[in-house]
Amino acid sequence: MPSRRLGRSVGIDFVPFKTCSYDCIYCQLGRTTVKTIERKEYAPVDAVLKEVEEKLKTIFPPDYITLSGSGEPTLHSGIADIISGIKKISSIPVAVLTNGSLFWIDEVRDAVSGADLVIPSLDAGSQKTFLSVNRPHSGIIFKKMVEGLCTFREGFRGPVWLEVFITGGITDSDDEIARIKALADRIAPERIQLNTTVRTPAERYAKMVNRGKMEEISSFFGRTCEVIADYTKVHEQSEFSSTREDVLELLRLRPCSVDDVSSGLGLHRNETVKYIQELMDKELIWMEERRGKRLYSGYRMTKTEGEK
Numbered sequence: 001m002p003s004r005r006l007g008r009s010v011g012i013d014f015v016p017f018k019t020c021s022y023d024c025i026y027c028q029l030g031r032t033t034v035k036t037i038e039r040k041e042y043a044p045v046d047a048v049l050k051e052v053e054e055k056l057k058t059i060f061p062p063d064y065i066t067l068s069g070s071g072e073p074t075l076h077s078g079i080a081d082i083i084s085g086i087k088k089i090s091s092i093p094v095a096v097l098t099n100g101s102l103f104w105i106d107e108v109r110d111a112v113s114g115a116d117l118v119i120p121s122l123d124a125g126s127q128k129t130f131l132s133v134n135r136p137h138s139g140i141i142f143k144k145m146v147e148g149l150c151t152f153r154e155g156f157r158g159p160v161w162l163e164v165f166i167t168g169g170i171t172d173s174d175d176e177i178a179r180i181k182a183l184a185d186r187i188a189p190e191r192i193q194l195n196t197t198v199r200t201p202a203e204r205y206a207k208m209v210n211r212g213k214m215e216e217i218s219s220f221f222g223r224t225c226e227v228i229a230d231y232t233k234v235h236e237q238s239e240f241s242s243t244r245e246d247v248l249e250l251l252r253l254r255p256c257s258v259d260d261v262s263s264g265l266g267l268h269r270n271e272t273v274k275y276i277q278e279l280m281d282k283e284l285i286w287m288e289e290r291r292g293k294r295l296y297s298g299y300r301m302t303k304t305e306g307e308k
């Protein structure tokens, strides 16, 4: 897929959807369903590498192979083998997009050290705002997380681009921006990239910061900083509500699985999960398991008390 930062990039998604150490209020994928810091082989390394190899045979070589996706990639205990495996089958640079929450663990820093570019996040300047914005797993302490980022930057041979997500009304005050900048200066990445809520967030109160203010913040951060928020995505938010209506309409006609809705409406599976989650939250649709399959519908299939 085209990426503003990375040119043409092939993304590899090897941790299950919304399995993450954070539950960011601005997350465009919705709320985290599995909040964890347990590292394990969420998908077999061999299978991941085989798929990458097959995919690369069918496409024009991209500028980057990006390890990211819909869960936190450093939670995969085989990420080092995935990086080294990709290096054996291709000369395309490997980028890791991570929330950076686990770099205080030696093993995680080592595991990512084979990448060509690492893009971690820093979205808060204090433990308090960290808890509000990132809603981390209880095993992650803000100070320790920042130390981890500093240690990683010192030891990593390649470039580090720090993504800073600014949330309107929470981290866009002058004091908070000054605190984030002081930490970014300590981490000393090659680039700082500012983002804000231009896509539908997990929580409605995660507000967008306008372009003018973002440019001001960028100048304050200095010459290595740029705004990467894609404001064209803001217009797509109205499309979100009309698509959500289509999902609801379909589910009022007949019960469907997530895959049925995806193929029926031509939506990406991740997007479909988000619509379904939102409709479930509003109690406009209900879920029922039938023969091991989760089905959703706009009416109660079995009217059991308290069932959703």
Ligand code: SF4
Residues within 6 Å of the ligand: 020, 021, 022, 023, 024, 026, 027, 028, 029, 032, 070, 071, 072, 099
């Ligand atoms: S934005 Fe990234 S780090 Fe935050 S909850 Fe979503 S997937 Fe996890």
